[in-house]
Amino acid sequence: MRIDILTIFPAMFDGPFSHSIIKRAMEKELAEIHLHDIRDYATDKHRRVDDYPFGGGAGMVMMVQPVERVINALQAERNYDEIIYMSPDGELLDQPMANRMSTLSNLVILCGHYKGIDERIREHLITKEISVGDYVLSGGELPAAIFTDAVIRLLPGVLGDETSALSDSFQDGLLSPPVYTRPADYKGWKVPDILLSGHDRKIAEWRHEQAVKRTEERRPDLLE
Numbered sequence: 001m002r003i004d005i006l007t008i009f010p011a012m013f014d015g016p017f018s019h020s021i022i023k024r025a026m027e028k029e030l031a032e033i034h035l036h037d038i039r040d041y042a043t044d045k046h047r048r049v050d051d052y053p054f055g056g057g058a059g060m061v062m063m064v065q066p067v068e069r070v071i072n073a074l075q076a077e078r079n080y081d082e083i084i085y086m087s088p089d090g091e092l093l094d095q096p097m098a099n100r101m102s103t104l105s106n107l108v109i110l111c112g113h114y115k116g117i118d119e120r121i122r123e124h125l126i127t128k129e130i131s132v133g134d135y136v137l138s139g140g141e142l143p144a145a146i147f148t149d150a151v152i153r154l155l156p157g158v159l160g161d162e163t164s165a166l167s168d169s170f171q172d173g174l175l176s177p178p179v180y181t182r183p184a185d186y187k188g189w190k191v192p193d194i195l196l197s198g199h200d201r202k203i204a205e206w207r208h209e210q211a212v213k214r215t216e217e218r219r220p221d222l223l224e
């Protein structure tokens with residue numbers, strides 16, 4: 001999978017992409033992430049990418065031309081499955097969406113800033129709009145990093161234990177059961193006996209019961 005991220009703050013991705021799972025996916029060449037500084041595509045010498053909103057009001061708006069230029073340059077090289085804009089009014093990111101997106105090959109992700117982006121970018125260039133939740137962040141970089149992590153960890157071969165993504169919360173419509181590790185008894189805080197029993201079928205049953213119980217208690221909406 002190849003992801004091209006369009007941003008005015010490429011350095012914001014240094015942390016999230018240079019550790020842990022995403023780093024490993026890139027090292028194994030299972031994922032390629034390319035960062036593009038939208039300012040490099042500005043048309044004036046001040047590298048301007050935003051301007052005042054027509055009709056007045058607070059906040060700057062990201063301009064059409066630099067964004068169109070970078071998208072055109074990328075599309076001249078290859079076909080993209082989706083040109084995504086991270087936006088609080090987009091479709092809510094959830095596990096089924098991450099699963100679907102992980103089957104695609106080439107994605108562009110545009111990160112907005114300030115008051116947002118000129119609506120004509122959304123009308124003419126963007127094919128999908130995704131939100132990470134009903135709250136507003138200062139820019140699309142953190143949402144893009146969240147989306148990228150959610151998708152890349154699903155690519156075959158990225159997670160060490162192949163089955164581990166399948167047993168995560170939401171994959172089967174249930175939350176994850178509780179997990180424990182050594183020591184079995186810490187200051188009298190005990191691990192449930194069943195997990196020490198070595199009885200695989202009973203352990204699987206217990207985990208399923210716990211997942212259902214947890215989902216009923218915390219997220220009954222998932223069971224509807």
Ligand code: SAH
Pocket residue numbers: 085086087088089110111112113114115116117130131132133134135136137138139140141143
């Ligand atoms: N004025 C806009 C918010 C702009 S926030 C509004 O009220 O809808 C600036 C940028 O941050 C947006 O362009 C978007 O790219 C990003 N952003 C903020 N919150 C987000 C969210 N919940 N999901 C995805 N992107 C978000």
